[in-house]
Amino acid sequence: MTEQEEIEYHESLITMLEMIWGEGFLSPGGAEEVALLLAGEDIKDKKIIDIGCGIGGIDVLLARDYGAGSVVGVDIEQPVLDHSIARAKNEGLSDRITYQLVKPGPLPFEPASFDVVFSKDAMIHIPDKESLFDDVYRILKPGGLFVASDWMRRDENPPSPEMMHYIKMEGLSYGMGSPERYEKSLAKAGFVDIKLRDRNAWYSVISGEEYQQMKGDLYPQMEAKLGREYADRSVEIWRSMNVVLESGELRPGHLRAIKPDRY
Ligand SMILES: C[S@@+](CC[C@H](N)C(=O)[O-])C[C@H]1O[C@@H](n2cnc3c(N)ncnc32)[C@H](O)[C@@H]1O
Numbered sequence: 001m002t003e004q005e006e007i008e009y010h011e012s013l014i015t016m017l018e019m020i021w022g023e024g025f026l027s028p029g030g031a032e033e034v035a036l037l038l039a040g041e042d043i044k045d046k047k048i049i050d051i052g053c054g055i056g057g058i059d060v061l062l063a064r065d066y067g068a069g070s071v072v073g074v075d076i077e078q079p080v081l082d083h084s085i086a087r088a089k090n091e092g093l094s095d096r097i098t099y100q101l102v103k104p105g106p107l108p109f110e111p112a113s114f115d116v117v118f119s120k121d122a123m124i125h126i127p128d129k130e131s132l133f134d135d136v137y138r139i140l141k142p143g144g145l146f147v148a149s150d151w152m153r154r155d156e157n158p159p160s161p162e163m164m165h166y167i168k169m170e171g172l173s174y175g176m177g178s179p180e181r182y183e184k185s186l187a188k189a190g191f192v193d194i195k196l197r198d199r200n201a202w203y204s205v206i207s208g209e210e211y212q213q214m215k216g217d218l219y220p221q222m223e224a225k226l227g228r229e230y231a232d233r234s235v236e237i238w239r240s241m242n243v244v245l246e247s248g249e250l251r252p253g254h255l256r257a258i259k260p261d262r263y
Contacts, residue, residue, distance in 0.1 A: 008172050009080050016234050024057020027121035045069040046115035052122020056084025063096045074102045112141045119148040127175020133189040143261030152179050152251045163249050166240040191257035199252040204245040211238040
């Protein structure tokens with residue numbers, strides 16, 4: 001599936017993911033993982049776009065804790081953006097954090113609009129990595145920074161039955177690529193100083209702990225909030241995710257690259 005027609009990040013999924021990953025996050029690691037992603041980068045006063053911003057917890061960090069000049073969060077789903085808009089307002093940051101609903105495909109921004117293109121665990125939903133990174137390059141200013149985390153797959157071979165099962169359980173539109181494909185697509189777009197950081201070992205441990213919690217202490221709370229069927233399905237998602245993390249086929253990782261400054 002290349003283009004989704006329905007809301008995928010519905011309220012039950014948002015509730016479930018926030019129970020595991022923390023308020024405002026639809027991806028693992030919270031503020032610490034964002035800190036690792038941004039280690040050594042200075043984003044103070046910079047103009048940032050967050051592609052696939054979800055429910056906006058990270059945008060608050062970028063503006064409040066890292067001093068970003070402005071953050072534009074874009075997403076293809078309005079319900080997550082409604083959460084984000086409310087969060088920025090509650091934090092008193094609506095002047096520096098704004099949100100925009102976009103369609104999949106080229107982003108509706110002029111060339112060289114941003115100092116930083118940020119994305120956390122959202123590009124998995126965009127199958128055409130080559131067009132994606134051409135577009136990321138286009139909207140970045142010369143000298144601009146691309147920094148992202150994403151769910152990647154070990155290689156471009158057909159997914160294993162275990163991976164197929166995991167993707168089916170998630171029920172989300174995934175278009176995964178290998179780290180090598182990301183790297184090649186970034187280089188082809190014109191990026192330099194490309195760096196990748198594998199996060200499989202880190203998240204394998206965490207997700208194992210999350211699975212134990214979901215089966216144990218967290219289960220009654222999940223069942224009460226989401227119903228037994230949804231709670232059981234969520235536990236099965238984590239079980240099947242652990243299988244492909246442990247086999248090394250699912251490879252969460254970080255990406256960083258620079259658009260050369262030609263001037
Ligand atoms: C796993 S969530 C991550 C949200 C947020 N970055 C975080 O880490 O909490 C992925 C988000 O990407 C959004 N998304 C999916 N396809 C997209 C696209 N083509 N452009 C922008 N956002 C997209 C989804 O709607 C969802 O909100």
